[in-house]
Amino acid sequence: MNPAVHLDGITKRFPGVVANDDVDLAIERGSVHALLGENGAGKTTLMNVLYGLYRPTEGTVVVDGEPRSFASPRDAIDAGIGMIHQHFMLVDPMTVWENVVLGNEPRTWGGLRVDEEAAREAVVELSERYGFDVDPDATIADVSVGEQQRVEILKALYRGAEVLIMDEPTAVLTPQEVEELYGVFEELTDQGKTIIFISHKLGEALSAADEITVLRNGVNVGTVASGDVTREELAEMMVGREVLMEPATTPQEPGDRVLGVTDLRVEDDRGVEAVSGISFELRAGEVLGIAGVDGNGQSQLVEAITGMRKPTSGSIEYLGESMAGATRREHIDRGMAFVPEDRHEKGLVMSYDLVQNGILGSQHDPPFASGGRIDWNASTEHAESVIEAYDVRPPNPDADAESFSGGNQQKFIVGREFERNPDLVVATHPTRGVDIGSTEFLHERLLELRAEGKAILLVSSKLDEVQGLSDRLAVIHEGEFSGVVDPATVTEEEIGLLMAGETLADETVSGAAIHDSVDDGLGGGGADGGDGGAGSDRETAADGGVDA
């Protein structure tokens, strides 16, 4: 029997870039196939070729044993290929059924009327057949992201798709929705549909796919059955060398006190106390990790320290001076670098290019400014150096920030902040959405800063990250430190207990409860370097723009 899809020697060249280099790929009917690779490995380009958005420079697409040449997605749809984009192609104010039939509306009255009854019936029939729970009359804007994704799948099925391509399908889902999606995969493949999904998350590929094909720099590195391969082997295939799943940290004697926080209390936007009396100190050459379930006061703590939120009481002392009343600019000028948790809202100006984004926070200072003028040559050089050092792809400083994928935006922000020559680095989720090769690099760079004697406050929902990098690990629960532990000796269970607000002396909590709290808080911890807690990693609209 012919494979559902056979890509035969696909090469796709863009000016100056080979996105896909002679890729062969055969996908069995009724299977789930993961296309795994780092940001910019050519996964999305390859799928765009299959979906008719791009024409291959060389090679053929064979669908069901028949060579095809797609001039547009329309042709691919006609050949039974459907694509579910990472950013859903849905019209928010329209209803579910209107979206499903959009462009292929059943008509009556000689074309003068959309046959609403027939359309609604078709949607209900399809969703019942595949066990989807969607209300055809709900408005898209009112339904959850998981439901929107199912509407996208219905859209493809309504158009007769036999092969479904999904681009990073879990990026926007909560852990529960991810489980539901895996259920949908099963339901679809049981009925003979074929699923190809693009991912850079090892754990996802291993748990959802039957077969995994790894792309690296546009080349097919190999196809393996998901049962026959380990995380480490997959990571090596993706990156092309052995990956240190655990960063190597060396013991180091901390230096002078850089940051002293005493009995800090901070309120959130609603006036509710989010940080309730936290005290700690952080010394030069030391990494203090803060772990905890998102929303336990981490954001407010970090905002108070970086001067973006005024504490209600308590003191913050930085390099021997009180920071009370200091403006945000004074914080920056005194050498505080900050990687914010929301890269779109606080990290970048989306409509600025990387040259402009690269000097944000330093726009007053030499060498970027002199006499009220900005020196664009120096700024461009700076952006280029960050791009090169942190492997931002594509390496184009003149492109707007919004055209980069989430992982590349993140690398650029981290690079900008790390290269500020700070005394204190406050990093929140520094590797969120970044692929494993780059994560490894960012971790190394963080440890280099530590070796240079910088103080580092690291907030992350990835347990392996905070545990592997920190000298001391504080666990935050409801605005208080429930414990400060040695990351080298503490177990995951113990951290889970602390995250749930228990104290370590208390041995009465059952094992099941411990695991629950770990799962809730951390999602896929482990070696899933490409991504962090699935629950907190909600990619937003500007992500995933460039992945060529």
Next chain:
Amino acid sequence: MRNPLADVPVPLLDDLIDDEYVRSLVVGVVGTLGVLGLLGLLFPGSVAGDLAGIVFSTGTAASTARLAAPIVLAGLGGIFAEKSGVINIGLEGLLIISAFASVYIASVIGIGNAVLGVPAIWIGFLAGIVASTLLAGVFGVVCIEFKADQIIAGLAVWLIALGLAPFMSTVFFGGVNTPNLGASVGWRYSAVMVLVATVASWWTLNRTAFGKHLQASGENPKALDTVGVSVSRVRYAGVLLSGVLSGVGGSALALSIGQFVGSGETMVQGKGFIAIVAYLFGNYNPLGTLGAGVLFAGLDATQIRLQQLGYAIPDTLVQTIPYVVVIVVLALVGRTRIPAAAGDHYETEE
């Protein structure tokens, strides 16, 4: 705050209008007229009686229909353009060019003559529509093909028409105002055209596949593109329809008098801009636009007649009545939501 008019129970209206905002508008306008009529019947000698006498007279109805035609029709056109994602603020220009073209062509053929059995005045009417559609087509090419800023291109359409129509009038007739044709299109025709266009527009937008495509094109053009419908084709259709409908409005305006007046702001006098307010006011719903357009035109007509009654109120104050009422109604019904991608250019991939 939830608006109080949304809860007034009216049978049948709920089936026709699912939009709470537009429903409020219709209830508000009809309710006000009803109360006024009732007061007028009960107290014939009072101010309410005078007002009711004006509002419900045939003369007022006629001038309301005449004034409402360009507002409502251009407003309907504006809905089609904006729903597709192209904000057409050049409606005023489309009205001006069609007003002039209709009179010019009718006078070239000569009243009393006919082409293929169609009287000159109706040939003129058609010519107005063609002229407006052509100008809208140019606007469409500039905005969709060449991705010009829609607001600037729209202003250009207005300025071109504002300059061109009186100039051509001077060239052909020796003055910015054309001589009167000596024939006109009765107000009842205008009223029928307005009603037919409103119902047809409502149907097109809400019940046809094209209507869904228009909405998708203005809200999320990429969604439409990925299902294989050409966004630019849908947008061209939206813009050309704005030209056709504005053309009907402009021709109806000029031919209801039988003359094109080109002095000052021309005879269109900002009705194209009021049309924009009308469809925003009507929340992109043709029925709401009809309501808003008739409200504006009716208040304008009432205001003119009220001045003639000789109350001891300065005329300038009376002239503000339409605008005061508009503000009051606006405050009662809340606000509108414009299509998410309106004003944005769209480029397909590769």
